Amino acid sequence: MQAYGDRERLDNLFREENNRYILTHPASRENHEKALGPMVEGVPMIWMSKWPGPYPVYVEHAKGAHFTDVDGNMYTDFCLGDTGAMCGHAPDPTVKAVQNQIAKGSTFMLPTEDAIASASLLAERFGLPKWQFTLSATDANRHMLRYSRHVTGRSKIAIHDYCYHGTVDETFAVMDDAGNTVPRRDNVGKPIDLKETTVVIPFNDLEAAERAFATGEVAAMLMEPALTNIGIVLPQPGYLEGMQELCLKYDVIWILDETHTISAGPGGMTRKYNLQPDAVVLGKTIGGGVPVGAFGLTQELAMRIATSTNLESIDIGGVGGTLAGNALSMAAVRATLSEVLTPKAFERMEKLAELWVANVQQVIDEFELPWQVSRIGCRGEYSFRATAPITGREAADADDFELQQYLQLHAINRGILMTPFHNMALMSPATDEEDVAHHHAHFREAVEALYRD
The missing domain is CATH 3.40.640.10 (Type I PLP-dependent aspartate aminotransferase-like (Major domain))
Structure with missing residues (x-):
């Protein structure tokens, strides 16, 4: 399903983000070209090729809610290893x-x-x-x-x-x-x-x-x-x-x-x-x-x-x-x-997720988007439908892969990592309000580019 109507604008925006990514990730590109020799699709597990952009980010080091790639770009990490690093990197x-x-x-x-x-x-x-x-x-x-x-x-x-x-x-x-x-x-x-x-x-x-x-x-x-x-x-x-x-x-x-x-x-x-x-x-x-x-x-x-x-x-x-x-x-x-992952840490993480959800909802309301946002404790996610899904089929039918890829790549280019499979953000014990504000700035900018006159 295509949740966004202006596909020409979406294609142009994605192309711009792709070019920006190439300019700012030359060392990751060099590593990827080397990796194409010994690994299938140049990645250690083939689903890593699903990340948006022509090649994945190569990580240099990580701590808490942040990491730095081999090009020196710094990121706020809301993917956190798709929950594997929910406690933050290297606690x-x-x-x-x-x-x-x-x-x-x-x-x-x-x-x-x-x-x-x-x-x-x-x-x-x-x-x-x-x-x-x-x-x-x-x-x-x-x-x-x-x-x-x-x-x-x-x-x-x-x-x-x-x-x-x-x-x-x-x-x-x-x-x-x-x-x-x-x-x-x-x-x-x-x-x-x-x-x-x-x-x-x-x-x-x-x-x-x-x-x-x-x-x-x-x-x-x-x-x-x-x-x-x-x-x-x-x-x-x-x-x-x-x-x-x-x-x-x-x-x-x-x-x-x-x-x-x-x-x-x-x-x-x-x-x-x-x-x-x-x-x-x-x-x-x-x-x-x-x-x-x-x-x-x-x-x-x-x-x-x-x-x-x-x-x-x-x-x-x-x-x-x-x-x-x-x-x-x-x-x-x-x-x-x-x-x-103590009870006290969970309390703080959930409050940050509440703030993240409120920020996303604010943008949805501002641009009158037919999107919704949901939360489970310290996990939040938005989807391209007007009401929260009740079944898995409803959630699947609301997917728009190209729109999702654009939003993901826009985030990466502004130093934010989201889960590549959907629009999920996870809070860790090391995440703070500045990190949440960082996502808010990206999300509003990306949406404005899609819907501005």
Whole structure:
């Protein structure tokens, strides 16, 4: 969908920004030309090529809410590694803990005291007593789906339309216009027909969820308590509580993926709304930039898993990994949760997000834009529709890739980094009001260029 009508002006503005980028990023260009030799598309992971501009920014160093690129350009970072650096870049307590641990060894395939402390902190925050650690939220989601099928004896999982749960095969599905489960567009090398593994339901639709659960085929409902990777889609009043009741009624394992929605507070939306899921999945944020994931379980689900697995083959059952729960990650998690992402830090971050949202809304009102802005705790995002989306399809239909690319490149050229996949801004403990004002100046300037007479 094209949310902006004057495509000729948009093309001209993007061309101007592209030329400006080339002039101000010569060293990044030189690095990229070297990178085209040994790496696919010149990047270590191919989705990095989605950044606007002819080549990506190469980072020299980062601290807190800012970083400097190889050309000496300085940036206010609202992307923060797409949540991976939500605690800010190189937070001192995490850096110190990692330095101390790596000097003593990074991985043993044996537990450390930091693992006990990390699990205890997560149990306190999210209200789930049993925890396991992985290297990513994707891993944690995969493990939870396998465990769910294992303990229920059912073959399918339920997800939301236009959800995102990392690179989990079963989750790359959407609904077609007739409500059928079909592969998501550009699903690379799908291993099996997804209607065999997955049932897709619209977000905020309890009737659709009950129809899916009543078949007796669904082992687990894997969901974010608010969609985030298609733009923010907030739950309608009673939706989360209704989903909790349905999962209990039909013995469906209810898994809340809080990898992004941890922005709602120290215990994510689980704690904020007093939810009682069977499992919670977390990722990158809790390690302060060190790769890690985790999943928490109720006592009952943990017992169902423990009593139905065979110790002799527990290491080859499809759940685990030799680096999972490594000493380095555990040291990072303990330090990050106890000293960086504290309840007090979340309070300050949320106030900054409120200010960011108010600034965006001010520009929307000033130029009478058919756009809206939403927030989850310290995370804010605007979308190209007049009202907040209720489903993932509504959010997806409001997307305008070229308009988004222009706004992203305009931001980069003014020293601001946003998430390249959508218009999301995240506050860290190191972000301040000056950073928020910096974004406001860019956003108003970019919008004025689009809509001035």
